[in-house]
Amino acid sequence: MKNVTVAVLIAALIGLGACDPAAPDKQSVKHPTKGPHGGKVLEVGAHVAHLEIAHDEAAGKMTIWVLGPDLATPLKLAKPPQLKIASADGxxxxxxxxGAAAAGDSIFVAIDKALAEHAPEGRITVEINGKVYNPALTHDHQH
Structure with a gap:
């Protein structure tokens, strides 16, 4: 029985020694909250892409930049994103x-009276490589 216990302890120590302490835990990786254009960043899937959102309440407008996992490379979409917003009218x-011909299909603009409300909440539907994602659009209470 002693031999089994010692063998288990040795195996556990070897397993712990094989861990790379420099490798970041996926849950501990910090994601930026501001994008390269100064907008709010939403992660799409598990490191699939990012959406950078700039909300112009006065104009009832939202600009959406679709960026790759590096948060720098424009990512072209076959279909424009769709917003599903909870507004005062339902x-x-x-x-x-x-939104910009020079950038191809990686910048999109949505204009609607519901976007003239303070901090609209809901979801943004995007399709990337044939898969549909619905990241949440929430108000973060930072002004």
């Missing part, structure tokens, strides 16, 4: 349109 579905 739920609204808002289609976005391409």
């Amino acid at each position: 739920p609204r579905v808002i289609d976005s349109k391409p």
Whole structure:
């Protein structure tokens, strides 16, 4: 019985010694909250892509930059993102349109009266490589 206990302890120590202490834990990786254009960052999937959101309340407008996992490379979409917003008038579905021809299909703009409300909440639907993602659009209470 002693031999079994010693063998288990040795195996555990060998296993712990094989761990790379410099390798970051996926849950401990910090994600930026501000994007390269100064907007709020939403992660899409598990490191699939990022959405950078700039909300212009006065204009009732939201600009969406679709960026790769590095938060720098523009990521082109086949279909524009769709916003599903909870507004004072009830739920609204808002289609976005391409926002800048020079950037291809990686910048989108949505304009709607529901976006003139303070900090709209809901979801943004995007399709990347045939898979649909619905990251949450929430108010972070930072001004």
